[in-house]
Amino acid sequence: MQPSDDAKMPLAGFIPFLLCFTLGLMWSLLTPASCHPQQALCRLASTTALCNNCQLSSLPRDLPGNIAELQLNNNHIRTLQSRCLSGYPALRILKCASNLLDTIEADAFLNTRHIESLSLADNKLFTRYRQTGQALHSLTHLRTLDLSENGLTEDMASFILENMTSLEYLSLSRNIMLRLDMDIFRDLHQLRELNLERNMLFEIDWAFDHLQKLQRLNIAFNCLPCLTNFRLTQLVELNASYNAIEWFISHQDMEETFHLETLDLRDNKLLFFPFLPTYSRIRNLLLSNNRLRFYENLTDNGSQNWTTTVQFFNIKGNVSNVTANLWDETLHGGISTLDLLDLTGNQGRVTQVLSTLPVLFGET
Ligand SMILES: *[C@@H]1O[C@H](CO)[C@@H](O)[C@H](O)[C@H]1NC(C)=O
Numbered sequence: 001m002q003p004s005d006d007a008k009m010p011l012a013g014f015i016p017f018l019l020c021f022t023l024g025l026m027w028s029l030l031t032p033a034s035c036h037p038q039q040a041l042c043r044l045a046s047t048t049a050l051c052n053n054c055q056l057s058s059l060p061r062d063l064p065g066n067i068a069e070l071q072l073n074n075n076h077i078r079t080l081q082s083r084c085l086s087g088y089p090a091l092r093i094l095k096c097a098s099n100l101l102d103t104i105e106a107d108a109f110l111n112t113r114h115i116e117s118l119s120l121a122d123n124k125l126f127t128r129y130r131q132t133g134q135a136l137h138s139l140t141h142l143r144t145l146d147l148s149e150n151g152l153t154e155d156m157a158s159f160i161l162e163n164m165t166s167l168e169y170l171s172l173s174r175n176i177m178l179r180l181d182m183d184i185f186r187d188l189h190q191l192r193e194l195n196l197e198r199n200m201l202f203e204i205d206w207a208f209d210h211l212q213k214l215q216r217l218n219i220a221f222n223c224l225p226c227l228t229n230f231r232l233t234q235l236v237e238l239n240a241s242y243n244a245i246e247w248f249i250s251h252q253d254m255e256e257t258f259h260l261e262t263l264d265l266r267d268n269k270l271l272f273f274p275f276l277p278t279y280s281r282i283r284n285l286l287l288s289n290n291r292l293r294f295y296e297n298l299t300d301n302g303s304q305n306w307t308t309t310v311q312f313f314n315i316k317g318n319v320s321n322v323t324a325n326l327w328d329e330t331l332h333g334g335i336s337t338l339d340l341l342d343l344t345g346n347q348g349r350v351t352q353v354l355s356t357l358p359v360l361f362g363e364t
Pocket residue numbers: 137162163
């Protein structure tokens with residue numbers, strides 16, 4: 001800005017600016033960082049204490065004793081010490097995301113056992129995960145737990161989740177889990193929603209089969225090569241986008257109706273149309289950006305009976321031989337309930353694939 005512009009600055013605009021500046025200066029002089037007047041930094045809204053972005057390095061201790069929710073996101077807290085929350089026995093919701101948490105002492109939640117929702121996302125809980133696990137085990141009413149972005153391996157997660165039978169919503173996204181076995185979620189009988197997005201999963205071995213209430217499962221952005229034997233009948237939404245999946249095959253001998261409504265397989269390497277459950281309520285089938293071009297030339301051949309078994313040989317040039325039974329009518333029996341089928345971004349003339357789906361088009 002030129003000096004001459006300064007001179008022309010209207011007085012009316014300048015005075016509020018000066019006032020704000022002076023007040024701001026006075027405020028920061030009155031509340032120096034060194035003396036931590038923590039309650040003053042936190043805002044209270046009814047029984048919620050908002051202490052986000054306050055540069056806190058420990059928990060505020062002088063908040064009203066009746067608070068039900070405490071938000072501490074984006075501070076510098078490293079440790080939740082023993083009994084640090086004991087002044088807040090009514091606490092139900094604690095948010096402590098994006099701090100520097102590496103330790104939760106075993107007695108941290110001693111007087112706050114009724115916490116129902118806990119966010120610890122974006123911390124360093126891998127460091128002392130056993131202690132953290134012990135502390136969490138005292139929260140027998142916990143329904144929602146966010147452990148995303150904490151550097152956790154599957155073994156650490158398995159220890160932490162032991163006996164957490166009350167959990168309904170769990171996020172372990174952005175950790176470093178590689179494979180899941182049938183033990184990792186064994187105690188989570190009430191789980192409804194599970195987010196495992198952005199790990200490095202390449203193998204899942206019966207990990208979800210005993211989660212009888214699971215409705216939403218997100219395994220997007222992992223490294224899974226296939227999903228076979230899919231038999232989670234109660235699941236409503238499965239998001240497996242952004243993996244390396246070549247095959248999706250449902251368990252085929254099941255008479256039960258699957259509750260699956262949304263199947264997101266976008267951005268994978270699907271070679272074939274997914275083998276959907278025989279009986280399902282599927283409405284949204286998202287298959288864009290895959291490799292479903294292999295039908296391209298076969299569909300030109302009028303003699304193919306697409307409602308019966310078809311065998312494919314020498315798929316992909318000289319890479320390998322694949323033999324598969326496709327288009328048995330029962331394999332995609334549930335497809336007539338579809339509202340949305342997204343096949344964009346598949347190389348080749350996928351419209352010809354569509355014309356071979358007798359159930360989908362034969363009935364219209
Ligand atoms: C889980 O519960 C069982 C049976 O009550 C108990 O033996 C075990 O020590 C518990 N594990 C943890 C990590 O609390």
